[in-house]
Amino acid sequence: xxxxxxxxxxxxxxxxxxxxxxxxxxxxxxxxxxxxxxxxxxxxxxxxxxxxxxxxxxxxxxxxxxxxxxxxxxxxxxxxxxxxxxxxxxxxxxxxxxxxxxxxxxxxxxxxxxxxxxxxxxxxxxxxxxxxxxxx
Amino acid sequence: xxxxxxxxxxxxxxxxxxxxxxxxxxxxxxxxxxxxxxxxxxxxxxxxxxxxxxxxxxxxxxxxxxxxxxxxxxxxxxxxxxxxxxxxxxxxxxxxxxxxxxxxxxxxxxxxxxxxxxxxxxxxxxxxxxxxxxxxxxxxxxxxxxxxxxxxxxxx
Numbered sequence: 001x002x003x004x005x006x007x008x009x010x011x012x013x014x015x016x017x018x019x020x021x022x023x024x025x026x027x028x029x030x031x032x033x034x035x036x037x038x039x040x041x042x043x044x045x046x047x048x049x050x051x052x053x054x055x056x057x058x059x060x061x062x063x064x065x066x067x068x069x070x071x072x073x074x075x076x077x078x079x080x081x082x083x084x085x086x087x088x089x090x091x092x093x094x095x096x097x098x099x100x101x102x103x104x105x106x107x108x109x110x111x112x113x114x115x116x117x118x119x120x121x122x123x124x125x126x127x128x129x130x131x132x133x134x135x136x
Numbered sequence: 137x138x139x140x141x142x143x144x145x146x147x148x149x150x151x152x153x154x155x156x157x158x159x160x161x162x163x164x165x166x167x168x169x170x171x172x173x174x175x176x177x178x179x180x181x182x183x184x185x186x187x188x189x190x191x192x193x194x195x196x197x198x199x200x201x202x203x204x205x206x207x208x209x210x211x212x213x214x215x216x217x218x219x220x221x222x223x224x225x226x227x228x229x230x231x232x233x234x235x236x237x238x239x240x241x242x243x244x245x246x247x248x249x250x251x252x253x254x255x256x257x258x259x260x261x262x263x264x265x266x267x268x269x270x271x272x273x274x275x276x277x278x279x280x281x282x283x284x285x286x287x288x289x290x291x292x
Contacts, residue, residue, distance in 0.1 A: 018201050020154035020162035026195045028156040030164070030212055032279045049281035059160075067154070067164040075150045075166035075203035083163075103165045106260040110186035 002042045002084075002097045002114045007125050009038045010133025011078035017068040018075070019046070019095070021059040021086060029055055032071060039094075044068070044082070046093045053091055060086045066095050069103065074134060079103040080113075104128070140276060140288070143202075143209060145172035145179075150204040153180060153269065155191035155217065163187045166203065169245050173270075177233055180269040181245040182219050183260065188269065192218055198271045201279055211288065215274035221267025231272040242268050 004012070016034040023029075033046040048056075060066070066086040070078040083099040100114040102124075113121050144151060154164045165188060169181035178200055182189070192198070198217030202209055220228075220235040222243065228235040242248060246263035276288040 018152040018154070018164055018203060020156070020164040020199070022156035022160040022162040024160050026156040026158040026160050026197070028154050028162050028197065028199050030152070030154045030199045030201050030279065031284055032201055032210065032212075033281070049284060051284040051286075052281055055285045063160040065161050067162040069152055069164045069166050071152075071203055072206070073150070073204050075152055076168050079166060081163070081165055104260070105168065105181075105183035106262070106264060107184070109184045 002100060003118055004038055004041055004097065004100070005118075005121055005125060007078070007129070007132050008080060008100070011070045011074045011080070012036050012044055012082075013038060014134040015070045015072040015074035015078070017044070017046070017071050019056075019066055019068040019093070021056045021066050022063060023059050024063045029059055031055055033093075034071065042097050044095045044097060046095075048088075048091050048093050050091065053088060056086075056093070057088060060088055068095065072134070077129070077131065077134075140209075140211060141172045141175060141178065141213075141273060144200070144211075144213070145170050148205070149202065151180075152201045152203055153188060154199045154201070155188050155197070156195055157191050158195045163191055169249070169251070171242060171249070173238060173242070174233065176273060178213060178271045178273060179238065179242050180271075181242070181265050182221070182267040182269050183263070183265055185269065189219055192269070198269075200271060210278055210280040210283075212277045212279045213271065213273045213275075214277070215272045217269065217271040219267045219269050230270060233270065233272070238268050238270055
């Protein structure tokens with residue numbers, strides 16, 4: 001089971017995310033949400049506007065796969081991509097994270113992190129970034 | 137609307153690029169090396185974007201969302217996309233643009249636009265570029281929560 005690190009949680013909760021979904025035939029749709037809450041270490045919850053629900057509901061009903069990266073300056077300072085299974089109840093979108101990747105440009109682009117030992121993920125983060133989340 | 141595109145390529149901007157496999161596995165990646173080409177195309181340096189490449193090889197569609205600085209520019213750019221790189225036939229064209237034109241200008245991003253303003257802790261140690269992700273903008277929509285999906289402009 002995937003467990004988000006404190007740094008990953010801080011960035012996602014602090015900056016929200018750009019969230020990609022797609023139809024079964026591969027037509028993507030993106031919504032951008034400013035805030036998020038991480039539940040149970042691996043589920044990210046977003047509260048959507050009605051217009052955002054309209055945009056992604058059909059995709060998620062036919063194909064629950066979703067991808068997301070931190071928004072704002074997190075897009076580059078927190079170079080992660082999270083992938084997982086999306087579900088919608090009312091205006092709440094929940095994504096159960098199943099995969100985490102580094103998106104640092106260069107040799108570590110696409111490096112899968114969630115299959116490392118949790119302590120090794122923490123070491124990876126500490127050796128590459130000086131922050132533990134967005135500026136407060 | 138040309139101005140909208142130019143802001144995407146302004147120094148310091150950051151975007152997310154979303155692509156999808158043909159069977160609907162989306163991929164969303166933050167991108168820092170961005171420019172606008174001929175007012176209709178957005179270019180991104182391909183620095184070994186692994187899944188983006190796999191997706192664009194089978195499904196030529198992408199969405200670019202502006203991440204920073206936003207300041208009311210909650211814009212999403214959608215259109216056909218591909219990766220252009222050296223080795224393509226000399227007359228290769230994609231959606232009205234010649235690969236050679238794009239590569240002559242942006243094939244060496246580090247030389248054309250050195251990433252001097254990128255802070256050292258997030259700058260790649262060496263800028264190794266494989267090609268240029270090229271998206272022809274066919275549609276611009278708003279992504280703000282209250283107007284999500286509203287078309288700002290089509291057929292630029």
